Amino acid sequence: MPAKYHIHVEPVVDRFLSPKSYVALERDGCLGCLECVKRQCIYDVFKQGKYNPEQMRDSADSLCRNCLWCVQQCKRRLFSRQSNPDFAAMGDEYWTPKIIAALWSQASDGKVPVSGAGYTGPFCGPGFDQIWTDMSEIVRPTRDGIHGREYINTSADIGRKSRRLIFDKDGKTTNASYPLISIGLPVVINLLPFGAVGEGLREAIGLTAKELNILAIRDADELVEHNWPVDTIGHLAPYLRADQPVKQYTKLIKQVRAVEIDDGPKVLEKISEIKNLAEEAVVIVRLPLAPEAVKRAVKLAEQKVETLHLFADYRGNEFEDGNDSAKLSSAANPRFVSEAVAEIHEALIRAGLRDAVTLIASGGIALAEHVAKIILCGADVAAVDIPVLLANQCRMCLNCRENKPCPVEIDNVQVDWSRQRIVNLLGSWHAQMIEVLGAMGIREARRLRGELGRAMFFRDLEKESFGPIFGQRKEFTTEEISKIKKQISKR
Ligand code: SF4
Numbered sequence: 065m066p067a068k069y070h071i072h073v074e075p076v077v078d079r080f081l082s083p084k085s086y087v088a089l090e091r092d093g094c095l096g097c098l099e100c101v102k103r104q105c106i107y108d109v110f111k112q113g114k115y116n117p118e119q120m121r122d123s124a125d126s127l128c129r130n131c132l133w134c135v136q137q138c139k140r141r142l143f144s145r146q147s148n149p150d151f152a153a154m155g156d157e158y159w160t161p162k163i164i165a166a167l168w169s170q171a172s173d174g175k176v177p178v179s180g181a182g183y184t185g186p187f188c189g190p191g192f193d194q195i196w197t198d199m200s201e202i203v204r205p206t207r208d209g210i211h212g213r214e215y216i217n218t219s220a221d222i223g224r225k226s227r228r229l230i231f232d233k234d235g236k237t238t239n240a241s242y243p244l245i246s247i248g249l250p251v252v253i254n255l256l257p258f259g260a261v262g263e264g265l266r267e268a269i270g271l272t273a274k275e276l277n278i279l280a281i282r283d284a285d286e287l288v289e290h291n292w293p294v295d296t297i298g299h300l301a302p303y304l305r306a307d308q309p310v311k312q313y314t315k316l317i318k319q320v321r322a323v324e325i326d327d328g329p330k331v332l333e334k335i336s337e338i339k340n341l342a343e344e345a346v347v348i349v350r351l352p353l354a355p356e357a358v359k360r361a362v363k364l365a366e367q368k369v370e371t372l373h374l375f376a377d378y379r380g381n382e383f384e385d386g387n388d389s390a391k392l393s394s395a396a397n398p399r400f401v402s403e404a405v406a407e408i409h410e411a412l413i414r415a416g417l418r419d420a421v422t423l424i425a426s427g428g429i430a431l432a433e434h435v436a437k438i439i440l441c442g443a444d445v446a447a448v449d450i451p452v453l454l455a456n457q458c459r460m461c462l463n464c465r466e467n468k469p470c471p472v473e474i475d476n477v478q479v480d481w482s483r484q485r486i487v488n489l490l491g492s493w494h495a496q497m498i499e500v501l502g503a504m505g506i507r508e509a510r511r512l513r514g515e516l517g518r519a520m521f522f523r524d525l526e527k528e529s530f531g532p533i534f535g536q537r538k539e540f541t542t543e544e545i546s547k548i549k550k551q552i553s554k555r
């Protein structure tokens with residue numbers, strides 16, 4: 065029996081004290097009680113906390129779990145908590161401080177995040193929060209999910225698949241077989257959109273891809289110019305921009321199992337050049353998600369392109385116009401990546417080409433649940449980028465884009481530290497995927513693809529529940545909204 069896919073996680077200490085959502089404040093006026101609340105903190109925050117002069121931070125803020133016990137129990141009310149402006153300033157409205165902190169924690173211990181008793185957040189929001197998965201099978205907690213006896217397979221295939229097998233009279237298959245790469249998780253590491261990436265992080269990405277049996281897409285020049293651990297090369301997919309000629313990377317292409325190239329007028333010529341050098345390599349075509357991408361995706365699948373990488377911007381929004389990849393800008397009213405991918409998935413089914421092509425989707429994949437949801441919408445594999453930086457304690461300050469110093473010196477990370485942090489993050493995502501699949505009663509990640517019947521979409525629920533009561537959903541104009549507000553304020 066083949067070994068079960070397993071990701072080895074282990075705790076890795078932070079290099080820098082990360083900003084926490086709250087900071088502790090302490091006033092003077094201590095009575096010197098014999099049973100001081102400081103001695104009773106079950107997390108030993110007051111005993112272990114130290115001021116770190118280099119980072120100008122008190123580690124107590126990082127250790128504190130904000131249970132507020134000391135705040136409530138001190139007789140003189142000397143302790144209080146205040147929201148931390150450094151924490152609130154991180155990221156943006158999509159990559160929220162809460163998401164950033166959750167990813168730090170998963171990279172640090174590799175565990176599934178637990179939020180305590182019940183979910184306290186909203187039940188709907190933008191992006192992936194508009195999709196709910198059907199977890200009706202969760203009634204068997206001892207049997208399902210990561211605690212269960214049944215193995216849940218998370219592997220995925222990248223490449224073209226034959227629609228049917230044809231056998232000769234001796235029982236041998238006669239139709240062409242295509243190169244296929246099997247990966248242990250339906251995840252590949254994408255190009256990083258920013259980051260002061262140094263040797264340590266570069267090597268760590270290659271080693272992680274090898275350890276987890278996945279692929280990492282890397283810039284072709286970076287692969288040529290830097291040393292990579294030799295045995296990781298089979299897990300690295302060089303990316304060639306439209307203006308980079310294949311012949312310049314002959315030696316590299318002969319060593320790898322996959323190559324990613326930009327879509328463009330010469331894409332088919334480029335694919336055949338790559339196949340002439342490495343027949344067994346899978347060629348992935350990078351296609352920006354834009355309104356016209358659906359037609360292009362079907363056309364490329366008809367032309368026997370084996371894998372498409374559909375990418376949105378880093379918040380998951382589609383682009384205004386995908387025809388000129390050098391001038392990609394977000395659309396004024398963009399659709400979210402899940403909707404754009406679902407449209408392409410459905411168009412490929414209608415064209416009878418869905419299994420002839422693998423769809424990799426990227427843009428806005430921030431949490432483990434997003435991987436499951438984008439697969440549900442029709443992708444085979446999700447590509448992750450910013451979470452890899454966050455695993456290395458990136459704060460999304462974007463200083464690196466302006467050549468300013470990185471507050472966590474990401475260019476200096478040690479290979480092993482960084483590798484284990486990324487492995488921990490993806491280990492936690494693997495465990496969460498198994499939880500989701502188990503709860504949905506699905507035993508294989510491949511079977512999750514396009515299972516829209518196992519998901520609920522806010523727009524449909526709204527239509528079904530409120531449509532019969534209020535009729536067609538009405539979009540209010542700004543004037544109408546202010547008129548309604550005035551009427552309400554008069555009441
Ligand atoms: S809030 Fe809770 S965890 Fe934090 S220092 Fe006080 S008692 Fe300890």
Ligand code: SF4
Pocket residue numbers: 258259260453457458459460461462463464465468469470471472473474
């Ligand atoms: S912490 Fe800031 S400077 Fe460092 S990699 Fe992240 S975004 Fe760039």
